Amino acid sequence: MTDTEQAPRGRATAEMVAARAQVSRVAVSRAFNPHTSLKPEKRELILKIAQELNYTPDRAARALVSGRSHLVGVIVPDVCSHWESQEIDALTTALQAEGFATLLFKTRTDYSMDEQLLAYMRGFNPDSVIAFVENVKPHTLARFLDRAVPIYIHYPQAELADDAGDEPLHDRLNVLQRDGVEQAVALLQGFGAKRIAYLSGAEKSRANGARERMLRQVMAERGLAPPVVARGDFSYDAAYQATIDLFRVGEGADAIFAANDVGAFGVIDALRHELKLRVPEDVKVIGFDDIAQSHWKSYNLTTVKFDLDERVRALVRLILRRLNNPDAPGFQETLNTRLVVRGTVG
Amino acid sequence: MTDTEQAPRGRATAEMVAARAQVSRVAVSRAFNPHTSLKPEKRELILKIAQELNYTPDRAARALVSGRSHLVGVIVPDVCSHWESQEIDALTTALQAEGFATLLFKTRTDYSMDEQLLAYMRGFNPDSVIAFVENVKPHTLARFLDRAVPIYIHYPQAELADDAGDEPLHDRLNVLQRDGVEQAVALLQGFGAKRIAYLSGAEKSRANGARERMLRQVMAERGLAPPVVARGDFSYDAAYQATIDLFRVGEGADAIFAANDVGAFGVIDALRHELKLRVPEDVKVIGFDDIAQSHWKSYNLTTVKFDLDERVRALVRLILRRLNNPDAPGFQETLNTRLVVRGTVG
DNA sequence: TCACAGAATGAACACGTTTTCATTTCTCGT
């Protein structure tokens, strides 16, 4: 009954809880770890006292000994970008429910990988890493992860063959873009579009490359001439300017397929407010992603949906499965895409 | 010369670096901490070998002993919300440059505080916390921080007096909304607006409350009748519906002041596409924030600018100053607002 | 040459956990 420590300076420790509950410090640790053997009444008492003392196990100490930081590193070029921000949001919610926290890092906005940043991030010991910077290979990423296994975003169709083979262990999220792109091209063709342009995203982005190749392939299969390409970088402003150039300097188009929805917004605004063309009467526009803003009335965009919740669920599954089976061979998840028809085509 | 350890399983440790460099482990620690005495040549050698071995001090261990996690907790109700995502982006960049990382947490979207989440976050030992959930008081926040000092977003003018007095130590970011709101009302009045409506944000948000009170006060001073209030929650959809109700059920308005830019977008789209009214000819619209999307041609919004970079710089200053002076009295930073005139007024 | 201050150095400790491992206590069938 030596309750001398009335004012616990700073933070309560397991020792203090143990002292008050008349148990050993180990028991306190066990009380907070589900799959350990501890008499239920004892566990209850400890948890009650812990709550009184506002005690939570120190995650730094826990990480040090267990080798698990419960942190998931997320590398993004641009948090504001709608697609990314929506994914970060859903990912954070999902990870939080599983006891993890999102550790955010920003890299260069041209979608190229920054080794210095990877080294910096590595210092925080993330259990897993999700890189939006999709031009990085598992090989590079793995070099900067100690025990974590990289997750690789893979576009199986229309992909260059240079990344098969001797890649180190990694998990894959396969994205099937064919269905969505085929439906989009079919729709445009149905409305009699002859000259389809592709408004690209950032040049170094894998997603952009895969999308452009898939579009070319589908158009060729359907007997259409290859698309005119206008260079953007996923941003509104670049898309706006590229669209103007396409019509003022270039040959124009009667349909534009944008690499992402935000780019499509730039296209639409350039057509309507700068070039005084009507959408969809004069020019049809299709985007890619189906972000939340795409149903806003000013745009009301027809777009290839890449379901965000589905994608986040798949990512979380990959992360958890890997953490539970550190030495298992590579896991895979596969996502499909489909067209969402709104007002910018017909 | 006992170089037996050729393949360093997992992660390199200070011990290994020390062994290779023929120095003590303490020297390695010192090599990575700037203000310690160590012969320059020795430090150089250690850093070189560290790089070879891909070594970085383990932050968990470092945090355990130094009490500094170098993590900044950020609590957000909605990452996708443009204003928040832009702040997170800028904040992450700025913190990264100072050696910190952003730890993201999501709370309920109604802008109310969630004690469970605070306890959860506390486990990660953040050195500082920035809560976008502005209805939480320093008192509540402080209870969940061990050594960190909360940063309080304060609206000095038109603020209820209930938070003065015995608050625990905290730092303040004062936001002066008067200038921006006055300029906005003056502009509307100049264009002959008679019935000004306020489209609110989330009810529990301090920012929303302060904005509405400020608007009431300024309008009263200028001899205008109090604004009609349409209830939104900062989202596009709620603003869209509230605007329709305002005109279909309510008495309408000839100018609408929205609590944030995204809300203003909803207002504009409802007016144009649902109510078939012209902006700005029939109804004038003003927003609040000046987010990146506000200059998009479809909206081209006149808005009260709350400079994001300025705000982030101020927050980072507060964080760093506090970390360097843990026991100093409360620090303060002050921000102003101003009107940015675009196309939605006249 | 001597004394002395300051820089450089390393041994030992501390940080708060989880994890082994050996020991003790409980439970149940005979």
Add this chain to the structure above:
DNA sequence: ACGAGAAATGAAAACGTGTTCATTCTGTGA
């Protein structure tokens, strides 16, 4: 009542670093 297996328990050893403190080295002025 007895033994065996399972469950519960606590002592001690990690985990990888920063920090203190006493010691050794270095250079300077008298």
